[in-house]
Amino acid sequence: MPEPTIFELSSPGRQGAYFPEPDVPRTEIPEEILRDNLPLPEIAEVDVVRHFTRLSQLNHGVDTGFYPLGSCTMKYNPKVNEQTARLGGFAKIHPLQPVETVQGAVGLMYELQEWLKEISGFSGVSLQPAAGAHGELTGVLIMRAYHKSRGDHKRIKMLIPDSAHGTNPASSAMSGLKIVEIPSDARGNIDMDALCAECDDTLAGIMITNPNTLGLFEEKFMEVCDCVHEAGGLVYGDGANLNAIMGISRPADCGVDVLHFNLHKTFSTPHGGGGPGSGPVGVTAELAPFLPGPIATVIDEGGEEEPPLYGLVNPENSIGRVKAFHGHFSIMVRAFTYMMMLGGEGLKAVSEHAVLNANYLQARLRDTYKIPHDRICMHEFVAEGHWEDVPDVHALDISKRLMDFGFHPPTNYFPLIVPEALMIEPTETESKETLDAFADTLIQIAEEARTNPEMLQTAPHNTPFGRLDEVKAARELVLCCWFPEEEED
Amino acid sequence: MFLPHTDADREAMLHTIGVEKIEDLFKGLPEKRLFPEVNLPPGVTEIEALEELQHISDANETTGELISFLGAGAYNHYTPAVVDSILLRGEFYTAYTPYQPEISQGTLQAIFEYQSMIVALTGMDASNASHYDGATAVAEAVNMAYHNFRGKRQKIILSPGLHPHYRETVHTYIVDSDIQIEGEDTPLEAGPEALIPLIDEDTALVVVQYPDFFGRVHDFSQFVAAAHDAKALVAVHVNPLTLGLLKPPGDFGADIVTGEGQTLGIPLAFGGPYLGIFATRDKYVRKMAGRIVGETKDTRGQRGYVLTLSTREQHIRRERATSNICTNQGLLATAAAIYMSLLGKNGLRQLAELNYHKAHYAAEQIASLKGFELAYTEPFFNEFTVRCPKPVSELNADLIHFDILGGYDLGESHPGLADHMLIAVTEMISREEIDHFVEALKEVTNA
Numbered sequence: 001m002p003e004p005t006i007f008e009l010s011s012p013g014r015q016g017a018y019f020p021e022p023d024v025p026r027t028e029i030p031e032e033i034l035r036d037n038l039p040l041p042e043i044a045e046v047d048v049v050r051h052f053t054r055l056s057q058l059n060h061g062v063d064t065g066f067y068p069l070g071s072c073t074m075k076y077n078p079k080v081n082e083q084t085a086r087l088g089g090f091a092k093i094h095p096l097q098p099v100e101t102v103q104g105a106v107g108l109m110y111e112l113q114e115w116l117k118e119i120s121g122f123s124g125v126s127l128q129p130a131a132g133a134h135g136e137l138t139g140v141l142i143m144r145a146y147h148k149s150r151g152d153h154k155r156i157k158m159l160i161p162d163s164a165h166g167t168n169p170a171s172s173a174m175s176g177l178k179i180v181e182i183p184s185d186a187r188g189n190i191d192m193d194a195l196c197a198e199c200d201d202t203l204a205g206i207m208i209t210n211p212n213t214l215g216l217f218e219e220k221f222m223e224v225c226d227c228v229h230e231a232g233g234l235v236y237g238d239g240a241n242l243n244a245i246m247g248i249s250r251p252a253d254c255g256v257d258v259l260h261f262n263l264h265k266t267f268s269t270p271h272g273g274g275g276p277g278s279g280p281v282g283v284t285a286e287l288a289p290f291l292p293g294p295i296a297t298v299i300d301e302g303g304e305e306e307p308p309l310y311g312l313v314n315p316e317n318s319i320g321r322v323k324a325f326h327g328h329f330s331i332m333v334r335a336f337t338y339m340m341m342l343g344g345e346g347l348k349a350v351s352e353h354a355v356l357n358a359n360y361l362q363a364r365l366r367d368t369y370k371i372p373h374d375r376i377c378m379h380e381f382v383a384e385g386h387w388e389d390v391p392d393v394h395a396l397d398i399s400k401r402l403m404d405f406g407f408h409p410p411t412n413y414f415p416l417i418v419p420e421a422l423m424i425e426p427t428e429t430e431s432k433e434t435l436d437a438f439a440d441t442l443i444q445i446a447e448e449a450r451t452n453p454e455m456l457q458t459a460p461h462n463t464p465f466g467r468l469d470e471v472k473a474a475r476e477l478v479l480c481c482w483f484p485e486e487e488e489d
Numbered sequence: 490m491f492l493p494h495t496d497a498d499r500e501a502m503l504h505t506i507g508v509e510k511i512e513d514l515f516k517g518l519p520e521k522r523l524f525p526e527v528n529l530p531p532g533v534t535e536i537e538a539l540e541e542l543q544h545i546s547d548a549n550e551t552t553g554e555l556i557s558f559l560g561a562g563a564y565n566h567y568t569p570a571v572v573d574s575i576l577l578r579g580e581f582y583t584a585y586t587p588y589q590p591e592i593s594q595g596t597l598q599a600i601f602e603y604q605s606m607i608v609a610l611t612g613m614d615a616s617n618a619s620h621y622d623g624a625t626a627v628a629e630a631v632n633m634a635y636h637n638f639r640g641k642r643q644k645i646i647l648s649p650g651l652h653p654h655y656r657e658t659v660h661t662y663i664v665d666s667d668i669q670i671e672g673e674d675t676p677l678e679a680g681p682e683a684l685i686p687l688i689d690e691d692t693a694l695v696v697v698q699y700p701d702f703f704g705r706v707h708d709f710s711q712f713v714a715a716a717h718d719a720k721a722l723v724a725v726h727v728n729p730l731t732l733g734l735l736k737p738p739g740d741f742g743a744d745i746v747t748g749e750g751q752t753l754g755i756p757l758a759f760g761g762p763y764l765g766i767f768a769t770r771d772k773y774v775r776k777m778a779g780r781i782v783g784e785t786k787d788t789r790g791q792r793g794y795v796l797t798l799s800t801r802e803q804h805i806r807r808e809r810a811t812s813n814i815c816t817n818q819g820l821l822a823t824a825a826a827i828y829m830s831l832l833g834k835n836g837l838r839q840l841a842e843l844n845y846h847k848a849h850y851a852a853e854q855i856a857s858l859k860g861f862e863l864a865y866t867e868p869f870f871n872e873f874t875v876r877c878p879k880p881v882s883e884l885n886a887d888l889i890h891f892d893i894l895g896g897y898d899l900g901e902s903h904p905g906l907a908d909h910m911l912i913a914v915t916e917m918i919s920r921e922e923i924d925h926f927v928e929a930l931k932e933v934t935n936a
Contacts, residue, residue, distance in 0.1 A: 001791075002594075002791045002792050005598070005601075005602060005605070006606075006830050007605065010833075013835075014833070015832070015833055016569075016831035016832065016836065017836050018836065019567075019836070019839050019840050019843050019916055020843070020916075022843055022846040022847065023919060023920040024849075024923070027846055027853075029734070029842070032708070033734075033735055033736060033868050034734060035734065035735060035737055038609070038610070038732075038834050038838060039834070040606060040609055040610070040829055040830075040834040040837060041830055041833055041834070042833045042835065043831075045831065048571060048830045049571055049574075052578075052599065052823075052830075053575065055594070055595040055598050056575070056578040057580060058593075058595040059580040059581060059592065059593055059594070059595035060584060060593065061579050061581070061582070061583035061584040062584075063579025063583045067583075069585060074585060076491055077582070078491060080535050080538065080539065083539065084538070084542040085758075086573075087543060088546065089551055090546050090758065091757070093549050093550075093551050093759045094552055094557060094559045094565065094759070094894065095759050095761075096563070096897055097550070101550040101555075101889070101894075102549045102759065103548050104544075104545040104546055104548030105545075105759050107545065107548070115529055118527055118528050118529060119529075130622065130761070131621065131814075131815065132815065133803070133814055133815045133816065134621060134625070136813065141664065141665070144665055165803075165804075165815075166802075166805070166807045166810070166815075167803050167813050167815050170803035170807060170808060170810040170813035172808065173808040173809070173810075173813075174662070174812070174813055176665035176666055177665075179808045217517055217518055221519060222519050222521070245518075246527070247524065247525070248524060249515075249519065250522065254519055268491075270582045271582075271583065271586075272581075272582050272818075272823075273585065273593075273595075273596035273599075273600075273819040273823060274596065274618070274780065274816060274817055275586075275762075275816040275817045275818045275821075276621075276761075276816075276817075276818050276819075276820060278762075319661055319664070320658075320660055320661035321654055321658050321661055322625075322658060322662075323624045323625050323658055324622050324623060324655065324760070324761075326760045327760070328762040329758050329761055329762075330759075330761070331762060333542070336542075337538055339529065340533060340538050340541065341533055341534070342490050342532045343531045343532030344526070344528060345531070345532065346490050346532040349492060350491075352511045352514075353492050353511075355511075355514050356494075356502055356503070356506075356511055356514065359502075362506075363506045375517075376506075376514055376517065400591065403591055403592050408589065408592065411588075428491075428492055429491050429492065429493070430493070431493035431494070431498070432493075432494070432501065463591045464591075464594065465591045465592075465787045465789070465791060465793050466787040467787060467788045468787050468795045469785045469786050469788075469795075470795050472785045472786060473783040473795045473797040474783070474797050477797070477798075479601075479614075479616075479774070479784075480601070480604050480615065481602060481605035
């Protein structure tokens with residue numbers, strides 16, 4: 001049953017929140033600056049609560065069920081994170097307060113920077129970027145600034161593997177770079193010959209996701225980095241898949257020069273129905289002077305009695321701000337809480353079990369679904385959602401049918417290099433029972449594809465909504481609610 | 490921690506995979522420094538983590554304890570209890586971008602309603618689902634305008650009244666393009682008319698702020714007409730709360746409205762996450778960046794919502810996308826939708842008036858002090874600039890002893906204005922607190 005829109009629930013004269021009468025004398029407001037009408041809805045508090053509660057019930061979240069959305073790391077979001085982020089000392093501080101009054105907050109940022117360095121092996125971290133793609137743009141701008149600082153102006157070429165997230169080429173293009181796509185080889189690795197052929201003196205660098213979007217660790221990762229470095233290029237690491245390698249392999253040790261972290265993937269901060277995320281950037285010592293500020297730092301070490309004094313500084317050759325203020329601070333608090341609880345050993349266990357879970361699911365599905373690059377995977381893997389004997393059933397149908405059993409579908413039709421891709425990332429927080437139930441369901445769906453394909457093609461059946469008409473939405477654009485007629489005031 | 494695996498589970502799973510131990514899963518990785526030691530403090534349980542975080546939190550002095558007159562792009566407002574109570578529903582906050590609309594109608598409809606209320610507030614035709622914050626929304630407006638003219642117009646004019654962080658962000662974003670930026674050094678006192686001589690047929694966009702960084706509410710009618718005569722676009726950056734009272738930018742001809750939505754029920758949280766508002770006219774909808782939710786029908790004939798016009802976006806269009814944005818501020822747009830629904834037509838007006846009256850009372854009291862005067866004569870909303878008899882840095886250092894966070898020291902962003910304080914007064918400040926502030930100012934300047 002669709003929920004009425006908030007405008008349809010409106011009745012003139014209702015209100016859901018009230019404010020006191022002014023305790024100061026009123027000042028006349030000049031007529032010419034005033035608006036004529038304000039067509040916002042009018043609703044009582046209880047009905048606002050019911051409306052948004054009912055809406056929430058139409059959503060699938062990690063809290064309601066398994067969410068194996070590849071490349072998104074939909075792990076459990078610990079409840080305590082929500083509690084710590086809302087502590088008064090974090091939620092009620094203004095970003096422009098004197099730094100002496102926010103030593104706890106700046107100190108937390110400093111520690112978080114240090115911990116991210118420790119996990120990745122980098123020398124510098126800026127917490128400013130707001131999300132993964134924002135971190136990418138920041139990283140690419142840093143690479144550009146580095147080359148330019150050396151008078152090396154002809155480096156305008158960015159190599160991007162064909163398995164990359166769409167944000168990689170988009171971020172490079174925003175920085176004015178020319179994108180050259182590098183194909184993958186039969187084992188799902190970057191094609192070395194194609195790569196080396198492009199490594200010349202116009203090379204700015206490469207954007208590489210490792211493990212890649214097939215869930216595979218690049219078998220010649222060090223060679224790729226060496227080849228790019230020898231040509232004078234830099235290696236950008238897309239940290240979207242960091243959940244596979246914490247305490248196992250450090251990007252900086254392998255030759256990565258810049259990397260963004262996704263605090264909302266790897267470090268358990270919630271995805272919020274599409275953000276907010278947080279996309280800190282880590283860099284080598286050589287690139288650290290270019291980081292966007294402000295960066296939390298120790299101004300004075302303090303002593304036995306005195307705590308250290310923290311401050312916020314701008315690196316000397318900073319590319320400049322990428323947003324207002326200091327980044328998504330309350331997301332940092334959540335990630336910090338998570339890392340504090342896990343510690344170094346715990347984070348390593350996270351990655352080990354993320355990889356264990358993915359390999360287990362892959363093993364359970366291997367006989368039913370084609371795994372085009374079938375080897376030990378990392379934290380995710382890609383299967384084909386299509387069989388030759390039932391050509392009219394597609395990955396989309398399998399995805400929609402999964403919803404009938406209470407599962408969120410995997411990422412589908414990505415990466416682009418696998419036809420009918422189903423990209424499955426279980427994460428470490430799922431139990432064997434959940435994985436088994438999911439595998440059993442996928443196996444049952446494969447059987448249904450043969451016995452009752454229509455069941456898949458018309459799915460979902462048990463959800464509050466059937467398939468939505470996306471073509472109609474794009475053709476007959478309706479982008480906002482119908483406003484009720486303005487009544488005379 | 491947070492791992493459900495028992496030893497028996499692990500053993501059975503490894504057996505199914507066909508390896509002996511977990512380490513075997515990492516055999517293909519570069520051996521050099523495999524399994525590095527991660528030198529983090531040892532893990533702790535929830536009870537210990539909470540204690541430690543409480544301790545860190547307590548090391549901050551908050552706007553709850555101090556009387557804060559700080560604004561400058563982030564404001565201390567009251568958030569009704571309903572907002573956070575709904576945001577804490579796991580169905581909202583533990584979901585991701587609604588790629589699968591059949592099981593994401595909650596997020597989709599909430600964002601659709603957010604878009605609708607932003608349209609109502611700004612007087613524009615369409616809104617996207619959000620940008621990271623006000624600064625990046627402005628940067629995306631610059632991008633959009635540049636591409637609207639296919640790169641043939643290369644001049645972007647930024648008003649000196651635009652928030653300094655936003656201007657800096659724009660400079661960072663456009664560094665590798667052929668965009669030229671002008672206007673930032675026009676005289677502050679002159680208002681938007683000072684930008685008119687800069688507008689020509691090479692101008693893609695002019696960006697102004699309303700009220701501007703210094704709190705001033707300008708009449709933009711002459712300025713917008715001049716920009717449109719040159720066929721340039723106009724972006725007006727807003728604090729959405731002020732639109733509870735002020736004329737919407739749609740009424741005076743804006744082509745794009747950007748905004749910082751923090752004032753719609755989002756906590757200060759030391760600067761983020763906030764909410765980047767972006768709305769525009771129908772004819773530019775396909776050039777707008779970011780997610781957009783549209784209405785449609787499902788196979789059962791029910792009204793429903795989907796992400797639409799996705800061919801503009803990076804996951805389809807890759808390097809030819811309108812922007813690289815992917816994750817945005819979904820939960821904060823939801824917060825703003827709940828906030829605007831609660832206050833509604835009358836509540837938002839009431840709140841805006843309350844801010845207006847308190848700020849004007851404070852301004853009048855402060856201006857009556859010896860050595861203090863209002864720096865500008867234009868109308869203002871809840872923030873205003875005061876010229877002080879001493880450097881603001883000195884005043885603020887003294888005010889903290891009165892438990893007062895003084896206004897923003899404009900000398901930090903504008904070296905010539907070291908004696909100018911930008912003062913914000915919201916519904917969180919009582920008359921007694923204003924009087925206490927005025928008394929304190931008197932005392933610290935008499936010394």
